[in-house]
Amino acid sequence: MRIGVLGAGQLGRMLALAGYPLAKTFVFYDLSGSPSAGLGEIIIDRDGKYLDDFLSRVDRVTYEFEHLPVAVAEKIAESHPVYPGPKALEVCQNRQAEKTLFGNLGIPTPxxxxxxxxxxxxxxxxxxxxxxxxxxxxxxxxxxxxxxxxxxxxxxxxxxxxxxxxxxxxxFVAFSREISIIAVRGIDGDLAFYPMAENVHDQGILRYSIAPAPELNADLEEEARRYIKALLNELDYVGVLALELFETAEGLVANEMAPRVHNSGHWTMEGAFTSQFENHIRAISGHPLGNTGARGVSCMVNIIAEHGDIDRILELPYAHLHLYAKGERPGRKLGHVNVLADSYEELKWRIRNVSQFLPGSPELDCSLTR
Amino acid sequence: MRIGVLGAGQLGRMLALAGYPLAKTFVFYDLSGSPSAGLGEIIIDRDGKYLDDFLSRVDRVTYEFEHLPVAVAEKIAESHPVYPGPKALEVCQNRQAEKTLFGNLGIPTPxxxxxxxxxxxxxxxxxxxxxxxxxxxxxxxxxxxxxxxxxxxxxxxxxxxxxxxxxxxxxFVAFSREISIIAVRGIDGDLAFYPMAENVHDQGILRYSIAPAPELNADLEEEARRYIKALLNELDYVGVLALELFETAEGLVANEMAPRVHNSGHWTMEGAFTSQFENHIRAISGHPLGNTGARGVSCMVNIIAEHGDIDRILELPYAHLHLYAKGERPGRKLGHVNVLADSYEELKWRIRNVSQFLPGSPELDCSLTR
Structure with missing residues (x-):
C-alpha cells in the first residue's frame, strides 16, 4: 500500500519509519519547499501544480501537518481515502469551531x-x-x-x-499541570488509548513528556478517555488524535486537540508496545490497532535549537535518540531523546542526566520534582 | 553522514530504518538486480560500471551481504572506510579459512x-x-x-x-541445541555482547530465535563471549558479528560466523534496549555503542514463503511485525514477528499463538518445550 503524506517534516519521517515494517511505501507532498522527512519520494509543490501527480502515486492519504487548506483535503477526498477526514482538519484549524465542538460534547474548556x-x-x-x-x-x-x-x-x-x-x-486557567491523551480509532471504529502524559513546556515549546503521567487519578484518566472518545466518534475519525488538557482543582479542562501524531506521544516509540506512528499507519490502512500499553515509565526530552552533545547521550544505556536531520535554529525541534526507566525516581535522575547534554534545556519542573 | 550499503535486501532495509533516527542517510549498491531494501537510493550495477558513482555519494561503506567479491571491498577500501574490513569478508567467504582461524584462536570446531x-x-x-x-x-x-x-x-x-x-x-556433532552470540565492536575497540539466542531451524532455514537463550549456563555464555571477542579483535573488526555455536555435552563447538547483522539477532529490535541494526550503525559511524541488554524475554519468528494471516498477528498485543515487502516464494524470508513476554512459559504459548497464523511454521521444538 502506497501512503501519501501531506507535509514532509519529522512527523512524516517517523510515520514512514513505522510504516515500512508493515510493507507500506510513502510519498510526501510538501507545500513549503523545505522538506525534512528525508526518506521516501518528496513532491515539492509550492504553486499547487502537482497534486494530481502526487495522487496518481498513492492509494490513500494522511497528513502530518494540519495547517493545509481544507479545500485541498476535500479535493483529495473526491478520489482517495483521506484519514483523518477533512472535517477534523477544518475543526482543528479554527479555535472557535474546536471550542464549540468541545462544548457541544460536554468537554469543559476555559x-x-x-x-x-x-x-x-x-x-x-x-x-x-x-x-x-x-x-x-x-x-x-x-x-x-x-x-x-x-x-x-x-x-x-x-x-x-x-x-x-x-x-x-x-x-486563564489555574492548573497544576498539563496532561495529554493520545488515542487512535480504526476504520471499523475500534478505539485504543495510550496512557496519558504529563507535559512540561518552556517558552511555549514542549520540552518534556512523562508517561504514564505520575500520580494520575484513575477517574481523571477515565474522564479524558470519555472526552477523546466523544471527539473521535463525533468526527468519524480515523488515525491518531491528541487532546491536551489542564489538570485543575475542579477537574480536567481541554486546551486543544491535534488531528495527527503528536509531540507528546513521541515517548511511545520505545515506551509503549506499539508507537503512535505505527498505530496511525495501522488505523489508516485498515489493520487491527496495536497494543497501547506502556513498557515501564519513560520521558520524551525534546532537542531544541541545538543538538548538544549527541555522543554523550548515546552513551547513556537508557536513552534512545531520534534525530530529524534538521539544521540548528532558535526554537526549532531537532529531535528528541526517549528516556526509559523502571521507576519514576530513576526516571527523574535519568532525565536530568540527559538534559545536561542538551544546551538550553530547562530545569525539570514537574510532578516528579515537586 | 551518508552510509553506503553493499547489498539491498532486508538487512540493508533494517539498517536504514535504524540509521535514519541517527541522522544517517543511505545509498544501496545492488549487484543482483532485485533490490528489496525499499527505502533510500538504490544503485543497481549488474555489470560493475557504477561503483565510482556509488562511492561519490557516500562517506563510508558497510555491507548486508557477505557474498560479494573481496576485490570489490578492497577497491572501495582504497578510498573509503569499509566496516567490517575486507579481511573479515575474505575469511567468512571461505569455510576453510574460517575454520582455520577458529582453530588458531582456540575456538573448538567439529x-x-x-x-x-x-x-x-x-x-x-x-x-x-x-x-x-x-x-x-x-x-x-x-x-x-x-x-x-x-x-x-x-x-x-x-x-x-x-x-x-x-x-x-x-x-557430525551431537548437539543439544544451536545457540548464537551477536557482538559489536566500535572503531575505538569497544565491545558489547548481546545475550545469546537459542535458534531453531527447519530444513536448513532459521525459524525461531529465543533470547535470552533459556537455561543457559553462565560459564558457557562467558566462553562464547571469549570466542567472539577473540574473533573481533583478531580481525580488527568494526560492526556487528554473529557466531553460531552448537551446545554439546563437551561444551561449545563453533559452526560458522557471519560478518554482519544476523537473522538470529532480529529479536533485538524490540527485545533489547538497542537493536543490532542501530548498534551496527553506531559502530561503523564512530558513535558509542548502545545498551545490548534484553527487555524481558522474546522470540523472533521468521515468516517464510507465505505471509500468512498478517492481520491476526497484528491483533496480538505482544507481537511486533516486520515485513520486508517481498513477494512470496518457497523458502524465502518475507519478514519476521518479534514476540515479547515476561516469562518463558508465557513466551512459549505466545510463540505458538503467532505461528498458527504462519502456514508451514514447524511445531516449536526447543528447550522451552522439552
Whole structure:
C-alpha cells in the first residue's frame, strides 16, 4: 500500500519509519519547499501544480501537518481515502469551531469569547477577568500568535503584537499541570488509548513528556478517555488524535486537540508496545490497532535549537535518540531523546542526566520534582 | 553522514530504518538486480560500471551481504572506510579459512577435512566417521550447497548434488541445541555482547530465535563471549558479528560466523534496549555503542514463503511485525514477528499463538518445550 503524506517534516519521517515494517511505501507532498522527512519520494509543490501527480502515486492519504487548506483535503477526498477526514482538519484549524465542538460534547474548556478588534479584545478581557490569553483564531502553534493580557489596558498592544483579525480570548486557567491523551480509532471504529502524559513546556515549546503521567487519578484518566472518545466518534475519525488538557482543582479542562501524531506521544516509540506512528499507519490502512500499553515509565526530552552533545547521550544505556536531520535554529525541534526507566525516581535522575547534554534545556519542573 | 550499503535486501532495509533516527542517510549498491531494501537510493550495477558513482555519494561503506567479491571491498577500501574490513569478508567467504582461524584462536570446531573430488570425499568420510556434512567451501547459505552423508557410499551422489569443486567435510556433532552470540565492536575497540539466542531451524532455514537463550549456563555464555571477542579483535573488526555455536555435552563447538547483522539477532529490535541494526550503525559511524541488554524475554519468528494471516498477528498485543515487502516464494524470508513476554512459559504459548497464523511454521521444538 502506497501512503501519501501531506507535509514532509519529522512527523512524516517517523510515520514512514513505522510504516515500512508493515510493507507500506510513502510519498510526501510538501507545500513549503523545505522538506525534512528525508526518506521516501518528496513532491515539492509550492504553486499547487502537482497534486494530481502526487495522487496518481498513492492509494490513500494522511497528513502530518494540519495547517493545509481544507479545500485541498476535500479535493483529495473526491478520489482517495483521506484519514483523518477533512472535517477534523477544518475543526482543528479554527479555535472557535474546536471550542464549540468541545462544548457541544460536554468537554469543559476555559471560558472564552471571540474578539475582532482591539476594542472588543479590551471588552472581553474585562468580561472574562484578567489574566486572559488571546490567540489567533486560525493560526499559530508552539506559542506563536498568542499574547497574555494581565490587564484590559494591554488590549491594544496585544492586538498589535498578534496581528490577526479574529482572536479567541480565553480566561486563564489555574492548573497544576498539563496532561495529554493520545488515542487512535480504526476504520471499523475500534478505539485504543495510550496512557496519558504529563507535559512540561518552556517558552511555549514542549520540552518534556512523562508517561504514564505520575500520580494520575484513575477517574481523571477515565474522564479524558470519555472526552477523546466523544471527539473521535463525533468526527468519524480515523488515525491518531491528541487532546491536551489542564489538570485543575475542579477537574480536567481541554486546551486543544491535534488531528495527527503528536509531540507528546513521541515517548511511545520505545515506551509503549506499539508507537503512535505505527498505530496511525495501522488505523489508516485498515489493520487491527496495536497494543497501547506502556513498557515501564519513560520521558520524551525534546532537542531544541541545538543538538548538544549527541555522543554523550548515546552513551547513556537508557536513552534512545531520534534525530530529524534538521539544521540548528532558535526554537526549532531537532529531535528528541526517549528516556526509559523502571521507576519514576530513576526516571527523574535519568532525565536530568540527559538534559545536561542538551544546551538550553530547562530545569525539570514537574510532578516528579515537586 | 551518508552510509553506503553493499547489498539491498532486508538487512540493508533494517539498517536504514535504524540509521535514519541517527541522522544517517543511505545509498544501496545492488549487484543482483532485485533490490528489496525499499527505502533510500538504490544503485543497481549488474555489470560493475557504477561503483565510482556509488562511492561519490557516500562517506563510508558497510555491507548486508557477505557474498560479494573481496576485490570489490578492497577497491572501495582504497578510498573509503569499509566496516567490517575486507579481511573479515575474505575469511567468512571461505569455510576453510574460517575454520582455520577458529582453530588458531582456540575456538573448538567439529573435526573437518577438505575434499576436492568424489573420491576424496569418500576417503575423508571414512576417516572422520559418518555421519558427516559436506558443504561447498565458498558458497551456500540457509542449507543450500550442503549434503549429509550417512555412509561413505553416498559420496558420489553427494558430490554430484552439491556441484562444487572444493568441499569442507565436517564430522557430525551431537548437539543439544544451536545457540548464537551477536557482538559489536566500535572503531575505538569497544565491545558489547548481546545475550545469546537459542535458534531453531527447519530444513536448513532459521525459524525461531529465543533470547535470552533459556537455561543457559553462565560459564558457557562467558566462553562464547571469549570466542567472539577473540574473533573481533583478531580481525580488527568494526560492526556487528554473529557466531553460531552448537551446545554439546563437551561444551561449545563453533559452526560458522557471519560478518554482519544476523537473522538470529532480529529479536533485538524490540527485545533489547538497542537493536543490532542501530548498534551496527553506531559502530561503523564512530558513535558509542548502545545498551545490548534484553527487555524481558522474546522470540523472533521468521515468516517464510507465505505471509500468512498478517492481520491476526497484528491483533496480538505482544507481537511486533516486520515485513520486508517481498513477494512470496518457497523458502524465502518475507519478514519476521518479534514476540515479547515476561516469562518463558508465557513466551512459549505466545510463540505458538503467532505461528498458527504462519502456514508451514514447524511445531516449536526447543528447550522451552522439552
Amino acid at each position: 471560558q472564552w469569547r471571540m474578539a475582532s478588534s482591539a476594542e472588543q479584545l479590551r471588552t472581553v478581557a474585562e468580561e472574562l477577568g484578567c489574566p486572559v490569553v488571546a490567540k489567533s483564531n486560525t493560526e499559530g502553534y508552539d506559542g506563536k500568535g498568542q499574547a497574555v493580557l494581565r490587564s484590559p489596558d494591554e488590549a491594544a498592544a496585544a492586538w498589535e503584537a498578534i496581528g490577526h483579525q479574529h482572536l479567541m480570548v480565553e480566561k | 573435526q573437518w577435512r577438505m575434499a576436492s573430488s568424489a573420491e576424496q570425499l569418500r576417503t575423508v568420510a571414512e576417516e572422520l566417521g559418518c555421519p558427516v556434512v559436506a558443504k561447498s567451501n565458498t558458497e551456500g547459505y540457509d542449507g543450500k550447497g550442503q549434503a549429509v552423508l550417512r555412509s561413505p557410499d553416498e559420496a558420489a551422489a553427494a558430490w554430484e548434488a552439491i556441484g562444487h569443486q572444493h568441499l569442507m567435510v565436517e564430522k
